[in-house]
Amino acid sequence: MSTLYERPKSILPTASSYCPGCLHATATKIIAEAIDELKVREKAVYVLPVGCSTQGLVSWDLDIIGSAHGRAPAVATGIKRCRPDCLVFCYQGDGDLASIGLAEILSCANRGENITVIFANNSIFGMTGGQMAPTTLLGQKATTAVQGRQLLGTGYPLRMCELIKELDAPRLVTRCTLRTPAGIKQAKAAIIKGFKNQLENKGFSFIELLTNCPTTWHCDPVTSLEFMEKQTEKYFECKTFVDKEERFGE
Amino acid sequence: MEKKFMKGNEALAEAAVRAGVRFFAGYPITPQNEVPEYLSRRLPEVGGVFIQGESEIASINMVYGAASTGVRAMTSSSGPGLSLKCEGISYLAAAQLPALIVDVSRGGPGLGSIQPAQSDYLQVTKALGHGGHRLMVFAPSTLQEIVDLTYNAFDYAERDRNPVCLLMDGVLGAMMEQVELPPMKEPDPKAQSSWTMGRWEGEEKRQSHLISPIYEAGLEGLNKSFAERTKRWEKEDVQVEELYLDDAEYVVTAYGIAARVVKSVVEDLRKEGVKIGVIRPITLFPFPKESFNKLDYSKVKGIIDIEMTIPAQMGEDVEAAVKGRAPVYTYGHSGGVLLDDYDVKQAIKKIIAGGKEEE
Numbered sequence: 111m112s113t114l115y116e117r118p119k120s121i122l123p124t125a126s127s128y129c130p131g132c133l134h135a136t137a138t139k140i141i142a143e144a145i146d147e148l149k150v151r152e153k154a155v156y157v158l159p160v161g162c163s164t165q166g167l168v169s170w171d172l173d174i175i176g177s178a179h180g181r182a183p184a185v186a187t188g189i190k191r192c193r194p195d196c197l198v199f200c201y202q203g204d205g206d207l208a209s210i211g212l213a214e215i216l217s218c219a220n221r222g223e224n225i226t227v228i229f230a231n232n233s234i235f236g237m238t239g240g241q242m243a244p245t246t247l248l249g250q251k252a253t254t255a256v257q258g259r260q261l262l263g264t265g266y267p268l269r270m271c272e273l274i275k276e277l278d279a280p281r282l283v284t285r286c287t288l289r290t291p292a293g294i295k296q297a298k299a300a301i302i303k304g305f306k307n308q309l310e311n312k313g314f315s316f317i318e319l320l321t322n323c324p325t326t327w328h329c330d331p332v333t334s335l336e337f338m339e340k341q342t343e344k345y346f347e348c349k350t351f352v353d354k355e356e357r358f359g360e
Numbered sequence: 361m362e363k364k365f366m367k368g369n370e371a372l373a374e375a376a377v378r379a380g381v382r383f384f385a386g387y388p389i390t391p392q393n394e395v396p397e398y399l400s401r402r403l404p405e406v407g408g409v410f411i412q413g414e415s416e417i418a419s420i421n422m423v424y425g426a427a428s429t430g431v432r433a434m435t436s437s438s439g440p441g442l443s444l445k446c447e448g449i450s451y452l453a454a455a456q457l458p459a460l461i462v463d464v465s466r467g468g469p470g471l472g473s474i475q476p477a478q479s480d481y482l483q484v485t486k487a488l489g490h491g492g493h494r495l496m497v498f499a500p501s502t503l504q505e506i507v508d509l510t511y512n513a514f515d516y517a518e519r520d521r522n523p524v525c526l527l528m529d530g531v532l533g534a535m536m537e538q539v540e541l542p543p544m545k546e547p548d549p550k551a552q553s554s555w556t557m558g559r560w561e562g563e564e565k566r567q568s569h570l571i572s573p574i575y576e577a578g579l580e581g582l583n584k585s586f587a588e589r590t591k592r593w594e595k596e597d598v599q600v601e602e603l604y605l606d607d608a609e610y611v612v613t614a615y616g617i618a619a620r621v622v623k624s625v626v627e628d629l630r631k632e633g634v635k636i637g638v639i640r641p642i643t644l645f646p647f648p649k650e651s652f653n654k655l656d657y658s659k660v661k662g663i664i665d666i667e668m669t670i671p672a673q674m675g676e677d678v679e680a681a682v683k684g685r686a687p688v689y690t691y692g693h694s695g696g697v698l699l700d701d702y703d704v705k706q707a708i709k710k711i712i713a714g715g716k717e718e719e
Contacts, residue, residue, distance in 0.1 A: 155557045157425070167572055173557045175428050176572040178451050181421035184413065188425025188433070189557055191409045192383055192549070196558040214421070217414035 118142030120151050120172050127165040131331025133288040133321035134162055137230055138169070140298040141201065145172070148305055154197045155189055157182045159211075161203035162236045180211025183218035186225045197308060199226040204245040205235040208268050215270070222279030222313040222358040226304040229270060232321040233342060240326030244268040247341055252326075267345060271318050275351035281307050282315035283352035289320065289338045293348070300350075313358030320346055361540040369394035369533040371503045372462065372526075373402065375510035376434055380547040381460065382408035383433035385422035387415055387441060390474040391530035392464035395436040406544075416441040420448030420461075427457040428571050430552030432514050436462035438530075439480050440471060442488075449523055450489025454573040454582075458517035460510070461488070461495070461525045464533040467695015475696030476530030478616060481673035484525050485645040492583070494590055496597065497525045497644040499615040503537040505642070511542050516597070518552070520589060527644060529668065531617040531698065593646040600648035601640040604630060608637030609659055610712060613652075613678055614666040615641045618692070621699045622666050628705060634712065644674070652681035663688045664711055666704060670694040 117123060120142040128135045145151050156172045158164055160179035167176055177185040182200035190198040207215050207229050215227065234252060235241040242252035242259055245267050249258040259267075275283045282304050286297035297319055304315030320342055322334040329337065366374065373395050376384075384399045386392075396412065403410040409426070413419030419435050426433035437445055442463050452459055465480040467473030484497050496516050500506040509526060517524045550560055555569060575582055601619075603626065605611065614622040619640040629636050639651045652663070663686050665675040672690035679688050691707040693699060 152559050164574060167570065167574065171568050173559070173569045174571070175425070175557055176455070176574050177424070178421060178447055178573070181417065181424075181448070184418040184421035185425035185428075187411065188383065188385065188422035188427075189429055190425075191411065191422075192426045192429040192431040192433075193558040195561065213414050214418050217418060 118146045120145045120154070120170060122169055122171045124169055126169065128162065129325045131322070131324040131334065132162075133232070134230060136288050136294060137201070137228070137319050137321065138166065140294060141228065141301055144298055144301045144305060148302065148309070150197045150305065150309070153195065154199070155193070157186045157189070157198065157200045159200065159202040159206040161206050163201050163203060163230065164237070166201070180206050180209070181214055182206070182211065183214045183223070183225070183227060187218055187221070187223050190223060190225050194224070197305060199228065199305070201228045201230065203236065204229070204231045204233065204243045208244040208270050216273065216277070219274050219280050219314050219316060220277050224308055224311055224313050226308050226315045227317070228301060228304070229316065229318040230321050231270070231318055231346065232323040233267070234323050234326050236323045236326055240323075247345055250341070269346060271316065271351050274316050279314055279358055280316055280352055281313045281354045281358060282317070284316070284350040285318040285320065285346060285348050287320040287338065287343055287348050289335050289343070311357055320348065361542060363538055363540050365536060365538050366503065367394060367534065367536050368503050368506055368528065369464065370398045371539050372436075372506050372510055372528070373398035374541060375507040376460065377402050377406060377408070378542055378544050379432065379511045379514055380545040381432045381434050382406065383423070383426035383431050384408070384435065385411040385413045385419040385426070386435045386437065387413050387419050389438045389441040391466055391476065391533050392436045392438050392462070394533070395462065395464070416444035417447065420445040423459050424448055424452055424455070424457060427452065427459045428455070428557040430549030430556040432547060434460035434462065436464065438464050438466045439468045442480060442483065446489035449495070450491050450493060451573040452523045453489070453493035453495070454491065454575070455571050456521040457523070457571070458514060458521055459523040460513045460517060461523050463525065463527050465527060465529045473696040474530070476617065476668065476698065477695035478529055478618060478668040478673070479695055480527065481644065481667070481669065482676075484527050485647070485677070488525065493586060494645060495523055495525045496520075496593060496646070497527055498599075499527045499642060499644050500532065501616050501619045501640065503532070503535070503539045506532060507539050507541065514547070527616065529617050590646070594649070597643060598646050598648045598650065599642035600651050601642060602638065602651055604637035605639070605655065607635050607659070608655075609635040609661045610664060610708070611637045611639055611655060611660060612664045612666060612708065613639045613641070613674070615644060615674060618666050618668050618699055621701050621704055625701050625705045625708065629708065636708070641674070647677045647681065649681040652678065657685040660686045662686055662711065664708055665690045666699070667692040668695075668699060
């Protein structure tokens, strides 16, 4: 008998603490698979943000450092500059990265730091109970936007890939959806590419993953996927914005 | 030892390099700018890393990341910037990471004044961030002391796995004096590899490491261990300079640059026959309570606290240490107004004559 499928080595054999139907679990799995396939678990340092993904503190089997809300790219910068031999990556949500951490992510990307940032965008503050995020869609309900997000007063949902692609330094800027098996495959390939860029000293890679939050969207998982298809992916276009082969600074 | 005529901020920076600091991240703010300027040139010479962060917030978090690798990391700032760094300092404390935090203080509150002041005493000794953690705080009053205290800061930071704070002021940062520079330390980050981020090439197979500023079940235990550590500091790590306390009827207390003015005034007054002594805290935290405790209060008629800030801040700790056994008087100027030795002398004389400025 041959093994066709097994738990990635970077994940501890514990139950996922994410809610049923949450695509954070899928993201966790493909990141872990990417690490296994590249055989880099021994050199990986995972910078965790503040949000639902903080739960990763108890489920990952990697060197892990928890960071302050929004500051993961700054923490990763400090680690990578001192340990350029390590694979340093951040996994941040949309409240963390696109709201409180805007300055850190843009400056880190602009410096061309040789790290990999994976951005899980579910258009809501999940951990704190469903408040409006900068990525909440117009009309989408949140506990701090009970009538649905309005343009006046809250502006448009923030598209992070489109902001970061305007910088010259990033080597990879791409957005994938975790809604479909095809999207998950693309996302995993993008993560592997982002890690490879770092291992080859190319510079900064940014991979956005569109995800869901059935719990705070107040729907079942299947309905959440329908919302992603009809709403989320209409506003956040899934495509590769930047994919440069040359090393930053050369 | 190598002797050099240096500016305070640069002496601090060179001492940090010699102490083995190999990572600095900071953001421009007066009156500490010579620290990052010097280190931006100096650190690359020794294989270190200098980053000008996009903000104080990013800078302290870069220090947090660097410290997690076992590399000696520091930042410097002044009041307004230090406030922004407080979030990160609280995280450093919670995650038990060693680092050096330097405050070259200026007048506050708010943007205050870029002129020297001692306005951050309460902030650095009581609450560098939320959560109730404490840092050891050192307050040099000469450039040599800046060098020596900086050079030894990581002995405490790494022993305790806790950030250490060095509180200077704009005068000390800008003035020039001769200093003796100690030899270069080359600490190996691999010596910290039992807890740091990132496996080393050839390192034996080991469990994954976790550095976390978040605790669920263990928080109370952690805070209890911090409380015990604070008690140990108070027993073992207090540094203080005491002068003429044996016959003192009045005791002047001051730290940092204010203490230098005070010491010269006290020398003058003693020549005039005034029985007056000095307590100069070098560690502001742990505070030298015992120096006040052991005074002979049958002789001491008053304690005079002199600071470059209004209202007095250290004065609160002095009151707590004196416990009402003698009146505590305060005198000082606020941000930007240097203490003048003539004024200080007159103020002390006035207090001795009338004791009317008691607070």
